[in-house]
Structures are given as structure tokens and as C-alpha cells.
Amino acid sequence: MRPRLVAGNWKMHGTRAAIETLVEELKRGIDAGVRAEVAVFPPYVYLPCVAERLAGTAIALGAQNLWSEESGAYTGEVSGSMLRDYNCRHVIVGHSERRTLMGEGDDLVGRKFARALAHGLIPILCVGETLAERQAGRTEQVVARQLGAVLDHAGIAAFRAAVVAYEPVWAIGTGRTASPEEAQAVHAFVRRCIAARDPELAKVLTILYGGSVKASNAGALFAMADIDGALVGGASLVSDEFLAICRAA
Numbered sequence: 001m002r003p004r005l006v007a008g009n010w011k012m013h014g015t016r017a018a019i020e021t022l023v024e025e026l027k028r029g030i031d032a033g034v035r036a037e038v039a040v041f042p043p044y045v046y047l048p049c050v051a052e053r054l055a056g057t058a059i060a061l062g063a064q065n066l067w068s069e070e071s072g073a074y075t076g077e078v079s080g081s082m083l084r085d086y087n088c089r090h091v092i093v094g095h096s097e098r099r100t101l102m103g104e105g106d107d108l109v110g111r112k113f114a115r116a117l118a119h120g121l122i123p124i125l126c127v128g129e130t131l132a133e134r135q136a137g138r139t140e141q142v143v144a145r146q147l148g149a150v151l152d153h154a155g156i157a158a159f160r161a162a163v164v165a166y167e168p169v170w171a172i173g174t175g176r177t178a179s180p181e182e183a184q185a186v187h188a189f190v191r192r193c194i195a196a197r198d199p200e201l202a203k204v205l206t207i208l209y210g211g212s213v214k215a216s217n218a219g220a221l222f223a224m225a226d227i228d229g230a231l232v233g234g235a236s237l238v239s240d241e242f243l244a245i246c247r248a249a
Contacts, residue, residue: 003206004036004222004249005163005229007124008236009064009092012043019046023053025239029246030058036229036249039090040236044078051086062090062124065098068111080119091116092231094126094146096169106146110153117158124163124208124231125150127190131170139168140189147193156197163206164190165231171211173233180220180227183209187226215244222249 014022019042030038039060042050051061067077083091093116094109109125116123127146129139143166150158166186168178178186187207195202209221210231221227229249235241 002204002228005206005208006036006038006242006246006249007062007090007092007165007208007229007231008038008040008242009095009210009231009233010040010042010237011064011097011233013237014043014046016046016049020049020053022237022239023050026059026243027053027057029239029243034243034246034249036246038246041090041092047083047086047088051088055087060089061087062092063088063121064092064095066091066093066112066116066121068108068115070115080115080121083121084119088121090122090124090163092126092165093123094150096126096128096167096172100169106149107153109146110149113150113162114154114158117154117161122161122163124165126165126167126210126231128167128169128186128211134168134170139186143186143189144193147190151197156194156201159194159198159205160201163208165208165210166190167210167231173212175212177212177214177217178209180217180224183211183221184224184226187224191226213245215241215248218245218248 041062093112098104129142206228208229213230
């Protein structure tokens, strides 16, 4: 059975007090009933306090981004070694908000993916299409291009230490969710893309769904054959909602 993962991307939300409260609520709620791996991704400035509070727990710590170089004159950026200093296990690369709002292209995403692996971080590679691309029937073309750029930089073997997250841009933060069947179709396509290069790896690759995942739709999504968990946005900021998603996984 493939590993199940529920990742909470807190984006640019929270205060120190609110995040400390959220972490304590999650720690109390992650019990024997949650068998999936759980990871949280706070804003950079809160990594130290979250790392301290998660020490010795089953909840993994991740970062929302990293830069593609190890060090240098990159004001405002953070390196993989800095993330490792705070015991980060995962890092998100290629999130649609980075691609669209910050102009990150496929080549940069590929270099970030490779940099994460070089520091022993598990990259969660986000891929997905816009509404216009879906309506034009280009979903598979877009996803294949995004995967291909990373494969060109890191090679197929690198995906043994990585996770892929399918996040349709039109469903992120909109309240609109891909149906379980729509999501499954793209997840199956991602797995076929990987299988074309390494069939055995494709069988064990964890692929997450992201895009307005809630407790009310998590069970139906997780019932699909190729959906192995979720990259959760807004719902991860509400402990009861996030814990319900974790239990569903």
C-alpha cells in the first residue's frame, strides 16, 4: 500500500499566538485513529516555534518554498540547509501561487526540486492547470510539461524521494473542487507519466490532491484508486476540520 500523507499548507496566515494554539490542538488530535503521515507547513517566520512544539510528535514539519541556490545575494529567500536547521522534512515546490503570482517557471521549479533533494528534503511537487487550460482540453498537456521539466533536471530516480500533488488552479481557494472522478483521471495520468519511465516507481509514488479539500469531500476523494492524500489549504487552519481530513485518509 502506498504511503498516505495529509499536508497542511498554512500559506501567509496566522499570528504566533494563533499558530501555537493550532499546533497544540493538532498534537492532541493526532492519535491512534490517524494512520496517515501528517505534515504542516507554516510561514517561514514561525518555523522555529512550530519546530520546537512538534519535537517528539508524529507530525512532520515542512516549508512552503525554498530557493534554487545554496547561498548568495538572494534577498528574501531561504535555502534548503536553513530549512534543515529547523528539522524540516518536506518542502513545497511549484505551487500554483508561486507560479502565477511570483512568475516561477518550469525551469526554476525543476531546479528547486533538485535543490530540495540535495539537502535531504522531500519535495512536494505541485502540478495543475488553470480553468482556461482545462476548458481548452489541455490538462494533460500542461501536467506533462510541468512533470517533464522536473524530470529533465532531476531524473526519474529522484521521484523515489518525492511526492507529487495535483492542484487544479481553478479549485484552489475558490470553494470549487474537482469531482473525485475528475481528480482521479489526472492522478492516473500522472502515474502513467511516471510509469512510462519506471513502472515500479509509479506503483509506489504518493500523489496528493489539493484544491478546496474539506472534511465533507475528503472521504470521497481518498476512495479513488490513485489519490493518496491531500495538500490542504484553508481547512488546515481549523484543527477540527484538518483532523477530520487526516482521519479520512
